[in-house]
Amino acid sequence: MSPDMTAPILVTGGTGQVASALGAAGGDSVHVVGRPTFDFDRPESLVAVFRQAAPWLVVNAAAYTAVDAAEDDAEAAYRANRDGPGALAQLCAAAGVPLIHISTDYVFDGAKGVPYVETDATAPTGVYGASKLAGEQEVLAVWAHTTVLRTSWVYAPTGKNFVRTMLRVGAERDRLRVVADQRGCPTTAADLAAAILAIASLLRAGWRDSYAGVFHAAGSGETTWHGLAVATFEAAARFGARVPVVEAITTADYPTKAKRPADTRLDCSKLATVFGVRLPDWRGSLARTIDTVFAGG
Ligand SMILES: NC(=O)c1ccc[n+]([C@@H]2O[C@H](COP(=O)([O-])OP(=O)(O)OC[C@H]3O[C@@H](n4cnc5c(N)ncnc54)[C@H](OP(=O)(O)O)[C@@H]3O)[C@@H](O)[C@H]2O)c1
Numbered sequence: 001m002s003p004d005m006t007a008p009i010l011v012t013g014g015t016g017q018v019a020s021a022l023g024a025a026g027g028d029s030v031h032v033v034g035r036p037t038f039d040f041d042r043p044e045s046l047v048a049v050f051r052q053a054a055p056w057l058v059v060n061a062a063a064y065t066a067v068d069a070a071e072d073d074a075e076a077a078y079r080a081n082r083d084g085p086g087a088l089a090q091l092c093a094a095a096g097v098p099l100i101h102i103s104t105d106y107v108f109d110g111a112k113g114v115p116y117v118e119t120d121a122t123a124p125t126g127v128y129g130a131s132k133l134a135g136e137q138e139v140l141a142v143w144a145h146t147t148v149l150r151t152s153w154v155y156a157p158t159g160k161n162f163v164r165t166m167l168r169v170g171a172e173r174d175r176l177r178v179v180a181d182q183r184g185c186p187t188t189a190a191d192l193a194a195a196i197l198a199i200a201s202l203l204r205a206g207w208r209d210s211y212a213g214v215f216h217a218a219g220s221g222e223t224t225w226h227g228l229a230v231a232t233f234e235a236a237a238r239f240g241a242r243v244p245v246v247e248a249i250t251t252a253d254y255p256t257k258a259k260r261p262a263d264t265r266l267d268c269s270k271l272a273t274v275f276g277v278r279l280p281d282w283r284g285s286l287a288r289t290i291d292t293v294f295a296g297g
Contacts, residue, residue, distance in 0.1 A: 010053045013061030017156040021193035040084025050091045059100045068257040070128040081131035086138035093143035098203050105152035107133040110261025117267045118214045126258035149217040156189035157292040166232045170244045180226035180248035183263040185218035186282040195277045210274050216266035219282040235290035
């Protein structure tokens with residue numbers, strides 16, 4: 001089926017980091033919806049939005065993302081991360097519209113010791129990761145024309161994220177303690193949005209079976225939360241920001257409600273092979289993000 005060239009890409013996730021970045025990068029080709037208009041807790045809102053938008057592609061960037069809160073609110077997490085996406089996939093299937101669904105590195109337990117590939121066994125350590133894994137399985141079971149993109153450590157110049165927290169707390173304190181034994185691949189929402197739009201342009205040319213399934217889509221390179229904090233302050237120092245001492249601590253020194261996986265580095269070669277898409281190295285993307293923060297963006 002050839003897509004209607006005037007139809008939009010429907011992006012869920014409202015004012016979330018990834019949805020906002022898609023809205024900014026996609027311009028008129030993208031129609032972003034969020035709560036209260038589009039709410040997984042009100043299934044009828046999905047039908048109304050889908051009918052009104054009549055998209056050629058759906059990108060689901062809406063999710064329950066509060067990792068610790070999910071431990072006490074599993075029902076809401078599963079509604080937003082499994083049941084809602086499943087219902088959205090059904091609407092896509094009925095209309096023959098492909099779906100790009102965003103998932104997470106937290107589907108893994110972090111014990112592998114080298115970067116994860118898509119075929120590695122999953123074993124989430126908390127409710128958030130378990131609900132996201134259930135969501136992946138649901139959308140893939142419902143609709144064959146679904147691309148799942150697992151990303152990690154997402155941040156942006158605005159919104160609630162680690163980099164922004166570091167900048168805020170670093171401006172107030174001389175000394176910070178940051179976990180140095182969790183490794184991963186930082187990803188800017190802007191880089192992920194650009195990757196999604198590049199994938200969308202391939203989908204637009206026609207669906208291929210190789211597009212179906214799970215793909216890892218994270219920033220290139222790797223670091224720890226401590227490494228990301230230090231690099232954040234280095235980049236911010238270019239704008240005269242004060243640089244606190246960043247003390248390296250262990251996960252055991254910083255207990256959280258939800259257990260975090262120790263090492264969720266993602267091998268993103270499949271994304272490069274199938275779609276020709278590789279996200280930029282995290283250091284350059286961090287510098288660009290800090291530039292935007294200090295430019296008032
Ligand atoms: N952030 C990360 O570090 C990270 C890492 C790996 C993967 N991911 C995945 O990347 C995707 C995008 O994440 P993000 O960082 O952009 O998240 P975000 O900034 O927290 O945005 C999530 C959006 O989802 C919306 N939402 C929450 N519950 C909903 C519901 N029941 N119905 C409809 N919308 C709902 C939120 O709406 P409100 O604004 O109204 O609350 C928010 O706009 C998600 O699939 C997430 O799991 C994120």
